[in-house]
Amino acid sequence: MSNSFGPGGVGGNRSGLAVAGLSLGTALNPLNSSMIAVALVVLRADFGLDVATVTWVITAFYLTSAAGQPLMGRLADRFGPRRLFMLGMVLVAVTCALAPFAPNFAVLCVARAFMALGTATAYPSAIVMVGALARQGNVSSTRPLGRIQMANASAAAAGPVVGGVLVGLIGWQALFLINVPLTLAAMILVRQFAPADAHRERGRARELLRDSDIPGILAFVGALVLVMMALLNVAPGSRWWLLAGGVLLAGLFVWRELRFTPPFLDLRLLGRNRPLLLVYLGFALFNGVYYFAFFGLPQLLQEAGKYEPGVVGLLMLPLAAVSVVVTPAAVRAIDRFGVRRVLVSGVVLLIAASGMMWLLTASFAVALVLALTALLGLPYGVVSIASNQGLYLSTRPEERGVAAGIFQTCRYLGAITATVLIGIFYGSGVNQANWGLMVLVMLGLGAVVLLVSLAWRERR
Template identity: 70%
Template sequence: MSNKPRTALAVAGLSLGTALNPLNSSMIAVALVVLRADFGLDVAAVTWVVTSFYLASAAGQPVMGRLADRFGPRRMFLLGMGLVAITCALAPLAPNFALLCVARAVMALGTATAYPSAVVMVGTLAHQANVEAARPLGRLQMANTSAAAVGPVVGGLLVGFVGWESLFLVNVPLSLAALLIVARAAPPDKARERGSVAELVRDSDLPGIAGFIGALLLVMMAALNVAPDYRWPMLAGGTVLAALFAWRELRFAKPFLDLRLLGRNRPLMLVYLAFAVFSSVYYFVFFGLPQLLQEAGGYDPGVVGLLMLPLAGMSVVATPWAVAAMGRFGVRRVLLAGVVLLTVVAALMWVLTGTLAIPFVVVLTALMGIPYGTVGIASNQGMFVSTRPQDRGVAAGIYQTCRYVGAITATVMIGVFASGGVHQDSWMRMVLAMLVLCVVTFGISVFWRQQKA
């Protein structure tokens, strides 16, 4: 097989693998009511099946990126897909809800290997095919966007016709397909670090990894208010642990997260900040609009899922356009144009305070897909060009963690602005919050300049 067809096949396998994380983070939403009935749970308890996945994903992405940098992206990708296949085959047999949540967390760790590993491999694949790295990155972006948007529709069909167990089982053939395609088409890993097990353990900064995960878990659990009586102690503990983590990483010779490098790499830090704030705007719509349509509009959940599909469709259309535009105008101009368009669409969301008629909803969800695809791929490319090749795995992992931070920020803010329910008055407050966040995203993006790390 020649280089270009092999590269295209490898990118297809990588895209399939990276799509599993957003797909599983979104399609579980339609199964919550069924899980409550099957396991006899209340509303607070059943949210752990969502929380466990988000927390494991947010903590696992940078860890898996570090491992991909160190031990080889192809190896880590195949290991992650194998872990997903085994876990999802066994998850429907879980005898209780606690083990089901554990299975979701393990599945999240497996899917978390895909994106950072894929980003590391993109450079080699693009070089082999003699194309810009933005092209395969754009395909990864389209796969992630489409999977997240169609998740509620796919989940609704699976749960309705088969049951909640199918949400796990569907991942078995998908992860095996990704594994086999990448094993066949992706280039072998270059020589990475070698040495005894003791040396690898000593140099892997296990205390740093533990501190990072612990701080992230505590802060996010406090933000999600998963244990109301311990919210503030968890936040305080997470803050202290984060400070200790930063202190250690600045002094350790081979840190898991090189804070000294991040301190010197201003473009990368700006990409992270802008993408986290941008993600909070997107997830305001992704999580808030379906609730508005159901509670205030009285639409059936299946109809709401279909009304969200234009977002995925337009983001898929916008992504290759943005890739071509970056080649002509540069990453920064495309990024700024996308943020400006995001602000305009967020302002147009005000229309829904007066009407929830289907034509208006379809137009607005479609319009939101354009800046989502544009800013998403521009931020992704900005991260790529701001990072040294040997650091792209962990950089991509942290990039994905920024997405989850934005998602969690949006859900917390929705709870604050819509504590009495998601209706048109509370939607007005959410639109104002989105506009403020858009201005912040633009302000951060203005200072970004493309340069090699």
């Protein structure tokens, strides 16, 4: 029986099947964050909503995911990753079974928030289990990480296509119901084949509650939510008040964490862990560049290029397809050349791809667009897996859950920052001139990512 995570298949291999279950669970978050986009028009018609209101079904998911990831990571570190993964999948399955019967749009948004909270358990839990799975399969940690990365990229790419088919054949309700069999499959695989949790904190409920740093957690989540609401401008006219409140809560959070033992987030340790800080900074900036293209390019192709939405979806598919194909090659390169060299190479590819986007100021030819979206898929696959491995190497095993949660939050912060900047640049019109200005910003951010990547060293 094979012990490999390689392309030869996972068959009866326990570790491979466990990774398959974890990959399926982690894919639910990007899948549900992307396929809902095709249901917005149908939701507006069914519930009688305007354009601004219907976007709350997306905002609720993003806010809860970004705030919930670090919290779920903390719980995975304390009480066991497999246990937390199972609870998260149960929450998703129950929520998605009931959501189609939502009596109004507000309840539907609440259901989306619960979905986000449940799916937020998957990635931190998977990262905490990676070490045990790698030892069980007798492979390097890059192999299971690569599988998880491929599942996430594939889900994000397939989301709009799957969502379009489901909404067209059944309705928006199918976007929730499809999660029930997927979560059940993930639960069965992880329950049967993932290693049991090594330990679980025990004690009186009052003691566990006291040691959980509830005020620190609330301050962290509150600051993050307020800042993100300000960036998304979900309450027009109150953006600066939200931002001020977020900064105030962030200050209180820092004050609290420096004085409480054990803290939710050990800021002193984080301050001493320069590699981890650089991973976070580089990943957030990288996602800022990537989502500049991911969100900005489809609008450009529709408004300035006059392509139909369905055609635009097909034109964007090479991005995800190439990122999935390149991930196994990046995994092998990391094993051979090390994380830093692969990371730096990926960022150089990112800068090159960003620069090539300038060609769209002159032409929207189908062949050119397909080539450029495929080119952008290269750095996404390479930098994503290298950053994941950099995170893994930069943290101790007992810290990986909360570290992975914050890592995912960096992804959301980069994506949301990109959408805000896109709104600024496209404010005067979605045209090739403004796209050229956005390309300059992408190049500038890419240069900063390169400097951060060059400064990163594996933590000893």
